[in-house]
Amino acid sequence: MRTKTSDTYKKEILEQYKREKGGEMNNYLFKPTRKQIKEACLWLLHRRNEKYDEGILNRFFQFKEGENKAYAIERTHGDKFKPIINFLTGETKSTTPANLELISWLIDFKKRPLSIYLKTNPKPEDEHETTLLNVKQITVKNEVEKINIPETQVIQRTNKSITIISQINPSLKITTIVSL
Template identity: 50%
Template structure:
């Protein structure tokens, strides 16, 4: 009688496979591929569940969680089944212990695993020992059904992935809009703070605008331009009280008792002279006003007014 060894175990498992061509799993094992072997494992996962069989599966798949065995088999790397395919197709003469044990589980070789096979009192069962319930199951859930199930699962995963990506894209768009709004609001507040400084009570001060010949008070909400077509500026009490455009003649008082100028002028491109009662910038074009001089008075100031009253009362 031949002594049982691990080599004879591999030999007898392979002989049974060749003799029965996978038995009830011939649909998957007659011409095995890594994908078909995985599908056969999925089909039998809950059918052959003895303690020895569970140990065989744990040894091969290295399950992390007993409750997620099916999920882990489905996600198992197909390349791990290639050595099994090579062994069954005769491309290699031997294979690893975990591989031969998985084959023995797939074709229902008995006795299995190797430690049971090596016991001298265990007979070796030959022939077709298919279980009727497996045959019935194969009739109901054949290769096509398994493929359909895999395809359906893949479609569900794709839908979930698409939904997740859409949700993330919508979230990013919303955050971008919020960020832009906050930045714009901060910029607007900065501009308003620079243009219209707050009073100590936190209220916006009154504003003013140039109205042809003098500054007048207006609401800051009228900005940036007033009904006069001039810019709305923060209120400057000195300009409001002192800056006026006036008409002058030779009798006008141009200097104070200490010879300080009382009139400043701006010469337009057409040679016309405008006269103002305060220094600074021209109210509409921003040009610097020049202080009056005797030369300007003698050269440009008329001897008398054409009208009885001045332009500004």
């Protein structure tokens, strides 16, 4: 399993963008321009209201208290969107956290913002590998339960191995480690 970091967050957002070309917003984001990103923000402003979206928008646009958000977005200078375009088109490899969060909002990346992403369980590298691991764990567990040797006990169990100690007679102890 992969550990989730800000780098994996950035990578997954970019992968979703490349895979879906903006998803629902592909009319604006397929070949993004400054004007199209601004228009996408205006169109989504009252349509995409997940729990943390207001904070994402406030961080990027830096709305003033009581300010009309649509008006504030309309008067945002187009240059503010240029780093987003550069990132999405591959001209740059990184962007600011505020830009990345706005992109996550625009493409509807479900595990946004970063603080929520980091709290979600890491996904397995390979789904098949996880299934095999679960089958092996069940098989080994069943086999250990079938062992009918006196004084046999599992002394350590992890997701990758089981350590069993068996005492055949008073002078002979056998330790077995089974890798899953």
